[in-house]
Amino acid sequence: MPDILIITNAQIVTCDKDHHVIASGALVVQAGRICWVGLSDKLPASWRDGAHQLMDADGDIVMPGLINMHAHCGDSLFRGLVEDLPLEAWLNTVWKAEGAILNDPANCHLGASLGFAELLLSGTTTVMDMFWHADQSFGAAREAGIRLASGGIYFDPPGMDGLGSERRDQMAARLFAEYGNDDACFVGTLPHGAYTVGPKALVAAYGLAAENDGFFSIHAAETRAEQETVRASYGKSVIRHLASLGILSKRMVLAHCVHVDDEEIDLIAKSGAHVVHNPLSNLKLGSGFSPVPKMLARGINVTLGTDGPISGNDMDMWLTMRLAATIHKGALEDAAVMPTKQVLHMATLYGARALRAEQHLGSLEVGKRADFIRVDMRGPHASPMFDPITHLVYSAARSDVRDVFVAGRQVVDEGVLLTLDVGDLCARSTALIPQITAALKEAP
Ligand SMILES: [Zn+2]
Incomplete structure (x- = not known):
């Protein structure tokens, strides 16, 4: 250099x-x-x-460089495997496929590298990623030369990484210790969702993030079914549930927020939590339209993400920007919402703000x-x-x-x-197809 x-x-x-x-x-x-x-x-x-x-x-x-605030890069290995299903049915197949090959950390490394190659080639220089074996993602990010925000994933059932819920804190703490001082890394904790992670683990994950001054990111209010599950378990909606646990705060990065009412928008605004809008994923999985213009008007920092390459099949932030700028105009029949300049900020400066790194990133x-x-x-x-x-x-x-x-x-x-051999990544990923399809045939 x-x-x-x-x-x-x-x-x-x-x-x-x-x-x-x-x-x-x-x-x-x-x-x-x-x-x-x-x-x-x-x-x-x-x-x-x-x-x-x-x-x-x-x-x-x-x-x-663009800042993609929500992705699952390792899922690049499964792009196009399952289509035309709503989130819950879709997840069932995805988890079977992940279970077939992700117990091997090398496959997580390969998936992350493939995802980072796609992101860098399309102009994304920072990504927040939630995936199994996050140590593999950090390693792959160093090789690729991309800035990565990631950390310990939380998931109550046994995970694809072979870890039970009792070892999640330990893994997350190790990642803070190992990557917390790396200028190219942001380390946090990433519970999958309020429907897959119980209150005790959510509070523990938040505590660990706070202790290490890291971020905390979670899928939140993505679908109606998720809201119903959380309501049935805890008697309240997802955002109210997170607020009642005392963990809604400025270190919180909420992926989706599609199904949120005015009172929940107020709760998010008052807490200073950040939201990631993933328009392509929400459209393709039929999750709905997030009230982004309302959240922006309420002063919430709304950033952009692609979600994983199996939810929207594309981690292209240009497409994401264009969808964010257009779908709300159509849905609300109002061409004045989602001003162009603000949409560009959502893909740059606002992402830096959500990482609490506005003084370092997001603008020239x-x-x-x-x-x-x-x-x-x-x-x-x-x-x-x-x-x-x-x-x-x-x-x-x-x-x-x-x-x-x-x-x-x-x-x-x-x-x-310049940093990775794209041809080799594609060839090695393609070679995993028989193992994945065989596992899906065998699975009940
Ligand atoms: Zn996601």
């Missing part, structure tokens, strides 16, 4: 809180951080004339980590360009992503992943 990297001739979409765009900009990176950003012709002469690595962006857009500003991407917006689907932000939300695709940098290190060059 060069000492100083200078990008010139870029349209810089900073994603700062005022949505500044620099039409002909330059970005200077030193020791993994942004140390200067501004107009190219104002670049200090000392840098312009120094012997630094220069990159001419040739008028392309340079913007922060001096002092922040140099996580940025170069997007070619000169194709017929994006020319002419009156406003780069509009094109990024409504017209850009992952195939437009040319270069990707994480902490100043280039991990994608002209659409080629």
Whole structure:
């Protein structure tokens, strides 16, 4: 990695809180951080004339890497295996398939690598991931060069990782100890849901997250059936249940929140908890429409996620942005909801806020980590360009992503992943098909 990297001739979409765009900009990176950003012709002469690595962006857009706040990358191994079912029936088959191969940590590592390759190539530089054998995910993330938020998963029945519920705290604590000081990692605890994890374990997982100043993320209020199950067990809805346990707080990242009423939205808003909107997953699994415009209006920090590659079959944050920007306009018959600039923030700055890392990530500003991407917006689907932000939300695709940098290190060059052998990952994943299908045939 060069000492100083200078990008010139870029349209810089900073994603700062005022949505500044620099039409002909330059970005200077030193020791993994942004140390200067501004107009190219104002670049200090000392840098312009120094012997630094220069990159001419040739008028392309340079913007922060996207932040995907909810995924299960290891499930890349099962993409397309089961379709056209609602969440509960779908999960039954998914769990059988996972059970067939995920007791082997190497397969979790492979699935995570495959997912991280997809994410980096499409411009995502940070992902929050919930999966078995999170130590494998952290290892794979280091190899891939992606920033990872993950940690100990909680699940009351015996898990695919062979751990019983009694060993979950131990595993989660180990992950905090091992990865808590790594600048590329965010460590937390991730209980699967209030219908699969009992109150005692939820409180323990939250306590561990608080003790280590980590995040706590959980699937919450995704489907009506989940609400009914939780109501039958605890006499209250999912959000009220979490609030009554005293664990709804600013370290909480709630994935989904599709079925929440006004009072629950108030509870979330007052607690400072963050929400992850996963429009593709909610649409494909028939889960419903999350009241995102209402939550945003109430001041809740709503971020974006793709969910796993078997729920929405795609971890493409560009598609996610476009769906988030459009489906609520259609459902509410109101073109003014989900303003374009705010949707771009949901995929960048708001994700950083949910990670409580707004001072380090989510926008291109001096002092922040140099996580940025170069997007070619000169194709017929994006020319002419009156406003780069509009094109990024409504017209850009992952195939437009040319270069990707994480902490100043280039991990994608002209659409080629530099850190992993994508062909090898695909071949090894394909080789697992017979084992998975055989297990499904045998399972009752
Ligand atoms: Zn999920």
